[in-house]
Structures are given as C-alpha cells and as structure tokens.
Amino acid sequence: MKLNKQNEILTFIQHKIENEGYSPSIREIAEKVNLKSTSSVQYHLDNLIKKGLLSKKPNQSRTLTSNKLISTFKSVPIVGEIAAGAPLLAEENKIGEISVPQDKFSENLFALKINGDSMIDAGIFHEDIVVIDKGVEPKNGDIGAFMINETEATVKYLDTIGNKRYLVPANKIYENQEITSNVQPIGKVVSLFRDI
Amino acid sequence: MKLNKQNEILTFIQHKIENEGYSPSIREIAEKVNLKSTSSVQYHLDNLIKKGLLSKKPNQSRTLTSNKLISTFKSVPIVGEIAAGAPLLAEENKIGEISVPQDKFSENLFALKINGDSMIDAGIFHEDIVVIDKGVEPKNGDIGAFMINETEATVKYLDTIGNKRYLVPANKIYENQEITSNVQPIGKVVSLFRDI
DNA sequence: CATATATTAGAACAAATGTTCGAAATAAAT
DNA sequence: ATTTATTTCGAACATTTGTTCTAATATATG
Structure with a gap:
C-alpha cells in the first residue's frame, strides 16, 4: 500500500x-x-x-x-513562588502562561517553574517548566507536585518505604522527607519544557 | 448602531x-x-x-x-531515524510534528527525537524531543545537533580541547568524538519537550 | 503470465454555498 | 412627523463543492 x-x-x-x-x-x-x-x-x-x-x-x-491536529492550544498558568497564605492558583502566584495541545488539555492542568536541583537525576532542572495534572493523584513511583505547609510547592518522587510514604528527591545530596499531615499532594507531573 | x-x-x-x-x-x-x-x-x-x-x-x-483566534503556534517536523542518503528533512525521515509558539518560530526550526542516553547528565533523556535551530551554528559549550557520515544525527555538547574540536556526550560511559570531515553541524538545540 | 488489488481518471449530478439586487421593515435622528 | 440611516427580507443566480459511478491504468501477488 x-x-x-x-x-x-x-x-x-x-x-x-x-x-x-x-x-x-x-x-x-x-x-x-x-x-x-x-x-x-x-x-x-x-x-x-x-x-x-x-x-x-x-x-x-x-x-x-x-483528529491529531495540534492547532488548537489552550493556555495553563505557570506558578512560581507561592505567596504565603494565598491559594496555589491565585493571581499573585502566576508568573506566566504555557500552552498545551488541546487534546492533552484539561481544566486540571497548571504549570510550575522548578526552583532548585533536587530532581536533577530525573532530568528535571532548575527553571524547567513542569505541567501538573491536579486531577491525577500521584502514585508510588510517580513524580508529583506537593504542597508543604500550605506555603511551598515542591516536585518529588512519591515512594513507600516500609509502611511510610516519602517525598523522594532525585539527587543524592537531598534526603527523603516523610509525608505527614503538613504535606498535601497537588497532582501528577505529566510533561516538561525547557529552554536551552 | x-x-x-x-x-x-x-x-x-x-x-x-x-x-x-x-x-x-x-x-x-x-x-x-x-x-x-x-x-x-x-x-x-x-x-x-x-x-x-x-x-x-x-x-x-x-x-x-x-482574527483574534488565529493560532499562535506553528508546527515543526520531528525527525526520527535518518534514512540513508536521504536529506535530513526528507519526508521519509519525518515521524511527526511538534508545535512551538509563533514568536519563537522560525523556518529554521525542526525537532529531533532523542535516541539513547548519551546526554543524560544534561537532562536530555531517551525519547525526549529537542528543537533545533538550523540557523544557529553551535559554539563551544553549546548543545548542538550534528550529522555523522551523512547518515546519523546526534545531539552532543561541542567543545574544544587543545586545538581539536570534540563532540562531548553528557554521560561518563561514552567517549568524546573528535570532529573531522565526516561530522557536519546541523544546528543548535534550543528547547526540549518531554512527556512523563 | 494471469489475477487480484490498489490507484487514478472522467464525467455527470445534486446539494451546499456565497453573492447580488431591490424592496420592505425597523429604528434613529432632525 | 418627516427624513434618514440601519437592519431585515426574499428571491434569483452563479459557483463552489461533495458525491457517485464506471472505466482505465498502475502495482502488487501468486
């Protein structure tokens, strides 16, 4: 054919x-x-x-x-520093917008600008933009976004060791952090953008 | 009215x-x-x-x-395996398309699907998509795309050691490759996309 | 080679669609 | 109230366009 x-x-x-x-x-x-x-x-x-x-x-x-056409894009907000007390997606936290293909779009998407090198071994670098799906709860082995103390957002692996759950960085110089009541899962990391 | x-x-x-x-x-x-x-x-x-x-x-x-709705994106071709002899951007090499914001678009852009882990320490993983600007010649320290023997495209750092120029992988298990006449620079890597 | 399959061509048709013109209806202005 | 501008209507027309059918040609398959 x-x-x-x-x-x-x-x-x-x-x-x-x-x-x-x-x-x-x-x-x-x-x-x-x-x-x-x-x-x-x-x-x-x-x-x-x-x-x-x-x-x-x-x-x-x-x-x-x-059906595969990417011409229609929708924008999702990029969140930078989390202003103390303000809800995650409040206007004051917004530092820009990124567009994703509509076929991958859902209302649950937003983006986070990575700060630091704690996920460097997962190929996620400082100032990369990761897109997060709030509608998907990160499972063991997934990379997820988590809110710590309602003031700081972080991206880490989620893993269970023994019967405790941990935020696991992808960088040996950082340590696992046990998930307690002050850690709230935000969503699962689904894609990544980087300007080189 | x-x-x-x-x-x-x-x-x-x-x-x-x-x-x-x-x-x-x-x-x-x-x-x-x-x-x-x-x-x-x-x-x-x-x-x-x-x-x-x-x-x-x-x-x-x-x-x-x-006029308010005009797509702000343009698509650039994604090249996979390079068919022997065929020019880089020939139809038979094309495995898909990716869209980039129009303000970053130029006719010189195309995308390459990464094969292998030779740039893993630069945060470029197997099956990532890198966008390449053919109009920009990679300089020392840049990540560039290079054509080897007119049959294989590769993404590496470009570096000068002594008075020789090398393709430098970002992975200790691979070795530098001296740039000789069989290596042609294609362009500079300008951005990266990954589905997680 | 013979047969099947895939691809292209040509023509004719029916329907969808954009265009145009003049007139009627409505709203606004004087 | 009269005039003017705006908006709507109706119908007719010319193209554009999708659809269908049959036949011709090319390409593959045994």
Missing part, C-alpha cells in the same frame, strides 16, 4: 488549516497533490477517515478536521 | 471554529441567530470584516476566520 499520497494529503490538510484557518476543498487538494480527479482524492480521504486520522461532515464543504 | 446581532454572529463563529474545527456557512449563521435571509448575515459579516474582526476568502465556503 502506497502511503505517499495519503500522507501528502494529510499534511497538506493540516498545514492548510494551520496556516489559513480553514480546511481545503477536495479540488484544492487534488490540485496540490497532482491528482486530476476529485474522486481520487475522495479515495484517499476515505482511507484516512477509516484510519481515524481525519473527520468530516457529509455534504458539507471544507469540514475536514485532523 | 445595534451591535447585538453582530456580536452574536461573531461569537457564534468563534465558538463553531473552536468546537467543530471549521467555520459555519452563512445559512448556518442565519439559522443560529434567527435571521431569515442570508443577505442579512452578509450585511453583518461585511461590517465585521470592515472592523477587522473577521476575514474571509471571496466565493469560498466556510473560510471565515476570526
């Missing part, structure tokens, strides 16, 4: 939507990928739709949408 | 594009905002276009775009 045309068509549609803001018509696709007949394009579109890579509304023009 | 209908139309268009991924037709707008005639809608669209709030292509269906 020759996927060249199919891929060519798919990426053309995606780029058209990204750059122009709307889907191409079938004849525009035909011209772009050097097919003389609209039905040839239909043939490939049907296959792409069967594969779940595209969607369209029947009998409606320019309603092709790429 | 009564702005109710105009605003109603504008927000309907924006929502339709956000939720469905494509613009409504004029008749769909008419029905939604309770106008009986398509030309009534045209009347408002003309005003919205004059105000610069909307754009459209003449004689093309569903090409309304909200």
